[in-house]
Amino acid sequence: MTTVTDRPAPAGLLTPLLAGALVMVALGVYGRLHPPTGFAVGPAGFSQALPMKAWLTTGAFVLAFVQVVSALSMWGRLGVDIPAWVHRWSGRVAFLLTIPVAFHCLYALGLQYDVPRVLVHSLLGCFFYGVFAAKMLALPRRGLPGWTLPLLGGGLFAALVGLWLTSSLWFFTTIGVKF
Template sequence: MTTTTRQPSHSLTPLVVPLLAGGLVMIALGVYGRVHTPTGFAVGPAGFSAALPMKAWLTTGAFVLAFVQVVSALSMWGRLGISIPPAVHRWSGRLAFLLTIPVAFHCLYALGLQYDVPRVLAHSLLGCFFYGVLTAKLLALPKRGLPGWSLPVLGGLTFTLLVGLWLTSSFWFFTTIGLKI
């Protein structure tokens, strides 16, 4: 009787469904943002003076939590020499995602996908890509047999897209309008 040791698969097959779903999310958000007639208002800015400060501060919170995500991921992958509990990574990601929901809702429902100002076009496209890549990452997490590079690449892309969103929104707001609450 011979026993064979099964080697972990490094096939791209487990990534097909997450990447397709992420692509569909990107397209759906972009199409909705373009065909939906913007209302001009959406989420009540509870505790904030207006919608723009709400969006700037919630995005900044997600931006800060994204750095926690990077540091905790590096720790989990043994790249820092310190141990951060995996729960820190999970909960910082959950909180970052939750902070982006009212912002994305307001952007899509109240403003739609805009293309007349380059910064706003970049911001609109970054938002669609952010949620698409995040979808792919979250759907890929429970998959077995993924190539070792897939989760770090998807996580890195998610982080990079959130940084781009922050630069084209909150950073712009704070440097143009000020630190209003």
């Protein structure tokens, strides 16, 4: 028999989801209101900012697949045991790879809406960081529905794939493979 205390508490999701929504909106508002500098911030080791962004996003994109495979393993869906630290560290590194990219996008370019691809990319970037905030805040909470982390993780994966498609893939197919 299931008691009231045994049931998942979807209300516990409210705080992480609200915080994530605030992060999304704050990034979008900042990106739109902050006058873009047009200045590329530190493309260390790269010829320009665009190749830096394309390659760092590609690294995060590859690690996103490691995240999916390791999550499936952790949830017993693969029949292969991948240590939990692989999931944690691939996620940390993927997130760290996105920081210089996001900083450059927000600081140098801002949220743009003139070109459909760039609008989608801008919105996906805001969505990615909002979902990331929600997932990080949901992780330590107990009693959440079982679908919470897979849904938030899937949202992160989908956002990162969309970001890669609208930036790195576009860069490599339009401009070429450059460093």
